[in-house]
Amino acid sequence: xxxxxxxxxxxxxxxxxxxxxxxxxxxxxxxxxxxxxxxxxxxxxxxxxxxxxxxxxxxxxxxxxxxxxxxxxxxxxxxxxxxxxxxxxxxxxxxxxxxxxxxxxxxxxxxxxxxxxxxxxxxxxxxxxxxxxxxxxxxxxxxxxxxxxxxxxxxxxxxxxxxxxxxxxxxxxxxxxxxxxxxxxxxxxxxxxxxxxxxxxxxxxxxxxxxxxxxxxxxxxxxxxxxxxxxxxxxxxxxxxxxxxxxxxxxxxxxxxxxxxxxxxxxxxxxxxxxxxxxxxxxxxxxxxxxxxxxxxxxxxxxxxxxxxxxxxxxxxxxxxxxxxxxxxxxxxxxxxxxxxxxxxxxxxxxxxxxxxxxxxxxxxxxxxxxxxxxxxxxxxxxxxxxxxxxxxxxxxxxxxxxxx
Numbered sequence: 176x177x178x179x180x181x182x183x184x185x186x187x188x189x190x191x192x193x194x195x196x197x198x199x200x201x202x203x204x205x206x207x208x209x210x211x212x213x214x215x216x217x218x219x220x221x222x223x224x225x226x227x228x229x230x231x232x233x234x235x236x237x238x239x240x241x242x243x244x245x246x247x248x249x250x251x252x253x254x255x256x257x258x259x260x261x262x263x264x265x266x267x268x269x270x271x272x273x274x275x276x277x278x279x280x281x282x283x284x285x286x287x288x289x290x291x292x293x294x295x296x297x298x299x300x301x302x303x304x305x306x307x308x309x310x311x312x313x314x315x316x317x318x319x320x321x322x323x324x325x326x327x328x329x330x331x332x333x334x335x336x337x338x339x340x341x342x343x344x345x346x347x348x349x350x351x352x353x354x355x356x357x358x359x360x361x362x363x364x365x366x367x368x369x370x371x372x373x374x375x376x377x378x379x380x381x382x383x384x385x386x387x388x389x390x391x392x393x394x395x396x397x398x399x400x401x402x403x404x405x406x407x408x409x410x411x412x413x414x415x416x417x418x419x420x421x422x423x424x425x426x427x428x429x430x431x432x433x434x435x436x437x438x439x440x441x442x443x444x445x446x447x448x449x450x451x452x453x454x455x456x457x458x459x460x461x462x463x464x465x466x467x468x469x470x471x472x473x474x475x476x477x478x479x480x481x482x483x484x485x486x487x488x489x490x491x492x493x494x495x496x497x498x499x500x501x502x503x504x505x506x507x508x509x510x511x512x513x514x515x516x517x518x519x520x521x522x523x524x525x526x527x528x529x530x531x532x533x534x535x536x537x538x539x540x541x542x543x544x545x546x547x548x549x550x551x552x553x554x555x556x557x558x559x560x561x562x563x564x565x566x567x568x569x570x571x572x573x574x575x576x577x578x579x580x
Contacts, residue, residue, distance in 0.1 A: 184499045184530055191525040197506070199518050202490035203349045204341025205303055207411060207515050208334035209488040211325060215244040218415065219283055220486055222293040223300035226514035227416050227486070228283035230263045231276040238417050238483065239441040248292035252285040269434040270424040278416055289318030311340050319389045327382045330489055334408065335400045336390060338491065349493050355403030356553070357395075358383060362405050363551050404489070405551060407496040411488045411517075413510045418470075418483035425470045439473055446476045492517050500552070501532035502545055502560045508533065 191197070207225055218237050219228045227234060236242040242250075242262065250262050259282055268276060279296040286293050286301065295301035311317040316336075324333045342350040355361060359379035367375060383397040390397070421442065427435070468480040495517065498506065505525050511518045525531065536548035542561050549556055 185494075185497055187525045187527055187529050187531060189527050191521045193521055193523050195521045197519045197521060197531075198494060199512075199516055200492050200494050201517075202411075202515055203493050204307055204338060204345060206307070206334060206337035206341055207488045207490040208324075208330040208337065209486070211328060211330055217244070218417070218486075219244070219247060219294050221279075221283075221296040221300050221514070223295060223304040224514040224516075225411055225413075225486055225488060226279065226296050228279050228294055228296045230278055231268060231271065231416060231420055232265060233263050233283075234278070234415070234417050235268075235420075235438070235441045236262070238415075239444050241441060241444075245292070248285045248294065251282055251294075252287070252292070266437040267434050268420075268424075268438060269430075269432055270427050271420065288312075288321070289315060291318070291321070307341050307344055308337065310343065311336060316389055320386065323382065323385045323389065327385070329382055331401055331404050331408070332382055332386050334404055334489055334491075335397060336386060338404075339390060339392065339400060350400070350403070352493070353403040353407045353491065353496055355399065355406045358398040358401035358405065360553075361402040361551050363548075404491065408489045408491045409495070409508070409517075411490050411510060411515050412485045413513055414485050415483050416513075418480065418485075421470050421472065421478060421483065422468070425472050430473060435473075439476055442472065442478065443476055445482055446472070446478050488515070490515055495519065495533070498531055498533050500535040500549070500554075500556065502534060502536070502538060502542075502556055502558050504532040504534045504538065505529070506531055506533050 201224075205223055207223070209220065209222075209225070216237075217240070218234055220226065221228055233242075233247065237244060237247060247262065250258050254262070263282060264273075264276075267273070281297070284295040284297065284301050286295070286305075293304075295304065305312065308317060311320065320333055320336045324330060338350050357376075357379075359376040362379065364370070364375060367378065370378060379401075380394055380398060383401060384394045386392075387394040387397045424435075424438070429435075470478045472478065495508065505522050507520045507522045509518050509520065510516065534545075535552055536545040538545075540548070546556060546561070
């Protein structure tokens with residue numbers, strides 16, 4: 176590999192069989208920045224671990240819009256017991272027991288932050304999050320940070336603040352140990368190629384300066400943290416329990432029941448909205464982004480995986496950050512527990528002495544797309560796979576003409 180500065184790297188000390196779970200880990204300082212929604216969230220997920228909270232009934236009401244995120248939080252925080260029970264346990268759902276409707280023990284815990292709310296799956300997550308964010312919770316800092324995130328449409332700003340705060344509260348050197356560079360050197364310039372280097376640096380410093388003003392930091396320090404996030408954070412994503420449940424009940428043979436009718440009344444508004452906005456794709460790129468899964472629940476009630484998006488956020492995993500890149504990696508990463516706990520597995524057999532690798536780009540992309548994605552990491556990949564694909568693109572070498580005697 177043509178590497179400017181190679182990372183730490185991890186090597187197998189013994190043979191590892193395909194499918195072996197190598198390790199699990201939580202995000203650095205238990206900090207995770209959830210992807211910003213268009214408007215309010217249509218579900219309730221724990222601010223600390225990302226797990227979906229409450230019950231299926233609660234999540235279905237949020238999904239269908241019969242209850243808003245703010246309304247649900249206010250009821251959970253200060254509603255009467257009867258109101259909370261109605262929110263959490265009604266209606267009875269088809270195809271699932273009352274016990275299996277429970278996603279987390281007890282009602283979600285709600286904390287007011289300025290004009291908004293954050294939700295936790297239990298006391299442990301709430302206490303850990305509050306302890307790690309003590310300084311951010313003072314003087315309305317957290318609310319200001321969140322507003323900057325929304326204004327700039329940049330979740331990394333919230334993660335940068337959380338990691339800085341966590342580093343100050345912890346004796347560990349987790350943040351300092353991450354590799355990186357200034358923010359403008361680590362982020363893709365897609366859509367801004369017309370800017371000069373000086374203009375691009377200035378553009379990237381604008382959100383850093385905003386966050387620095389709230390955090391009492393130098394803009395250059397924020398830029399360094401943001402650069403580390405670009406180099407080391409990964410997307411946390413796992414399937415919504417609403418999608419999993421609806422996929423299951425779509426195959427029910429008997430749908431002529433009061434319970435199924437109640438369920439349809441919850442999800443029909445989303446299905447109707449989805450149907451009204453569906454259109455034939457105008458281009459090949461739009462065709463490629465078509466939904467992968469379609470759920471036919473009843474006549475006129477059809478949902479796709481795009482209607483029920485997964486949880487998505489950004490986090491840094493210290494041990495994974497030490498793993499180097501390969502376009503044909505030997506590791507897989509998954510979120511097997513339905514929260515932000517990362518599981519790292521062997522994608523194929525790994526021999527003793529071989530380096531463990533992940534792909535920093537999308538391994539399904541072609542070589543030019545992968546190289547473009549890797550540009551912000553500061554190296555050009557020259558692995559065997561890249562070489563093979565480049566030779567395939569170029570075609571067989573031209574034959575040299577033989578000189579006539």
